[in-house]
Amino acid sequence: MSIYTNIKKRRSIRSYLDKKVKHSDICKVLDAGHYAPSSGNLQNWRFIVVRDPDTKETVARCCLEQLWITEAPVVIVVCSDSTKVKQEYPTKYKKFATQNCAAATQNMLLQTHALGLASCWVGPPSNLMKFKDNLKIPENIDVEALITIGYSNEKPLEKRHKIEEVTYFDKYGKRERDVSLFPLAKHLKKSKK
Ligand SMILES: Cc1cc2nc3c(=O)[nH]c(=O)nc-3n(C[C@H](O)[C@H](O)[C@H](O)COP(=O)(O)O)c2cc1C
Known part of the structure; x- marks a missing residue:
């Protein structure tokens, strides 16, 4: 699949088959994420691979009760350790830290699609305290995004502005x-x- 086709055909999927995702595929997705560009090459992303059903349910509940998230066999939580970004770029670090993680997230969505898997980018949790507490995320670490991964059980529409x-x-x-x-x-x- 060409990069162009991959980009164009990827869609957000919110319904998944009850089918396991291979460990090697998860590794390829993570690998693609950590090849993203980052300001000063600081690579501030940190990934948590969530497969445990109870943890997934907490994740879903903390993200505005989007319970469809629990259907996905894997959820990758994209966190940011912005310490070094703040040291290097004191005035712009928040944007840079988030943008770096967004680049990693998009890389992972595209790699997922290239592997015949489906995904959805989910924004950071609304109930951040409960989320961080449950996943043992330290106070100084930000949660930037979540990615659900699995085999698609839907045919989504393509909606784009001209x-x-x-x-x-x-x-x-x-x-x-x-x-x-x-x-x-x-x-x-x-x-x-
Ligand atoms: C920052 C960000 C946050 C998002 N949060 C959610 C979310 O919480 N729930 C959801 O179902 N989709 C979420 N999405 C997915 C968008 O709804 C989706 O990308 C958009 O509708 C375009 O559809 P497509 O990805 O199929 O092209 C998010 C996307 C981005 C980039």
Whole structure:
């Protein structure tokens, strides 16, 4: 599968088959995560692989009671140890720490898809105290994201804005007047031929 196809075909999946995920596949997903770019190459991500059903239920309950999360055989919790990021970038560390973890998260979603598995990015828990307490996450460690992983049991729809609606040229808000450019999607079709 090309990178482009992988990116385009990946979808968030919220219903999973009762089928185990191979340990070697989880390792490949984690490996992809830790090859992400990071500010100053500080690699502040820390991953917790959750497979225990009780822990998964706590995780789901702490994330706005999204109980579908428990269906996924594996949940990866993406944490950040931002200590060194803060030392290197005192004014920007929060954004950098989160962005680094987001890059790792996206890498893992794409690797998951490349392995024929399905996933969903889930935002950080709303009940952070209970979550951290249950997973024994130290106070100074942030929870950035969760990734559910398993075999898909649904066919999701693709919903995207048109590229023209989200793209400007040279200045924010400036739309290109050159009509030969539009629709931008036609250039994608051409490049596929
Ligand atoms: C930061 C972030 C937080 C998200 N949190 C949730 C979540 O809590 N629950 C959920 O079902 N999906 C969550 N999603 C997935 C989005 O809903 C999904 O990516 C979006 O609807 C686009 O669908 P697609 O991933 O299939 O392209 C999150 C995605 C991101 C990037």
